[in-house]
Amino acid sequence: MVKPKQNIDPEEAVVRHTPHDIKCKARRVLLSQKLRAQRKKAKESGRKERQKERQKLGEDGPAAQQPRTIESMRVADDTIVDEEDPEYQDEIELDEFSKYFEGKEPKTCITTNEKPGGKAVGFAKLFPRILPNAEYFPRQHFELSEIVKFCKNRDYTDLIVVNEDKGEVNTLMICHLPDGPTALFKVTSITMPDKIPGGGEMTNHKAELIVNNFTTRLGHTIGRMFASLFPQEPNFRGRRVCTLHNQRDFIFFRQHRYMFESKSKANLQELGPRFTLKLMSLQHGTFDTKSGEYIHLHKAGMDVDRKKFVL
Structure with missing residues (x-):
């Protein structure tokens, strides 16, 4: 049945x-x-x-619940720095950037890879407009070791090299002179100033720099490297501000101008360019691919755990 x-x-x-x-x-x-x-x-x-x-x-009521984000679930890292720690203060007084923070004026040389395309040249030529006392030089057929020697002899404090692959900008190298360190970044999401809706024109005023959310020892080194490219005494009358914001090990660059509508209200006008950096390597000394000692080298396995960050 x-x-x-x-x-x-x-x-x-x-x-x-x-x-x-x-x-x-x-x-x-x-x-x-x-x-x-x-x-x-x-x-x-x-x-x-x-x-x-x-x-x-x-005030006696239950606390508001915080949303769960990748940042809030970040894996604990022993290298996170307390800026008030006296030991850390002693370390930064002796690092490679200490002379700059004692008042040395930055002087930057910008160049590209050999036989660059129009996008690499156009991107490289933006940096003299962003950074004070910076100059662009065509690469021609000089080796990087020769360019480093050239910069040292002329008291440049930093060397920036824009590299491209198949007509697209793909990496950015920053070499702090005379003794390093040297950082290599992957570059993505470039938007030139003329492509930004409502964008303004850059002026020659020295920009203020905001370096945000660099928390580890490696992150502080990268933050100080960026800071050494900008003047310690910005020209606030120009109302220009450059921001380098780290989020999940991606470094976002933005440049704005304050637009004061009244004494109590201000808006931001984006000047451009926009681009995103990801640290691929950091090594002691100037550029040396053969015998350079790496402080950090990014590997594919580091991207497996999305809640673990190095900066």
Whole structure:
């Protein structure tokens, strides 16, 4: 004798079964939707209750829940620096950038790879407009070791090399002179100033620099390297500000101008360019691919854990 099929109410099925217990795909989908709807309703109800309780009790009410983000779930890192630590203060007084922070004026040389295309040259020529006391030189057929020697003999404090591959800018090298270190960055998401909607024109004023969210020892080294490219005494009348913001080991560059509508209200006008950097390597000394000692070398396996950062 064949037993008649029983009609099970979906609400009751959600309680009695999990979707994995149901063989019928249509019913599994229905139960999954019911479960998600119930969880969403319970979550929203709990949020409203906590909000009412906070409004009723004030400071004695339950604290607002913080959203879970990749940054908030960051893997603990022993190299995170406390800037107030006396030991760290002693270290930075002796590092490669200490002379700059004692008042040495930056002087930067900018060049490209050999036989560059128009995009690499155009991108490289932006840096003399961004950085004070910076000059662009065509690469021609000089080796990098010769260029480093040239810069040292003429008291340049930094060398920036823009590299391209297949007509697209792909890396940026910054070599701090005379004794390094040398950093290599991958460059992505370049937007030139003329492509930015509502963008303004850059002036010759010395820009203010904001270096944000560099927390580890390696991150502080990179932050100080960027800071050594800019003047310690910016010209605030120009209202130019350059920002290097680190988020999940991606460094975002933006440049703006303050637009004061009144004494209490100001807007930002983006000047450009926009681009994103990712640190690929940092080595002691000036450029040396054969015997250089690496402080950091990015490897593919480092991207497996999305909650682990080096900067």
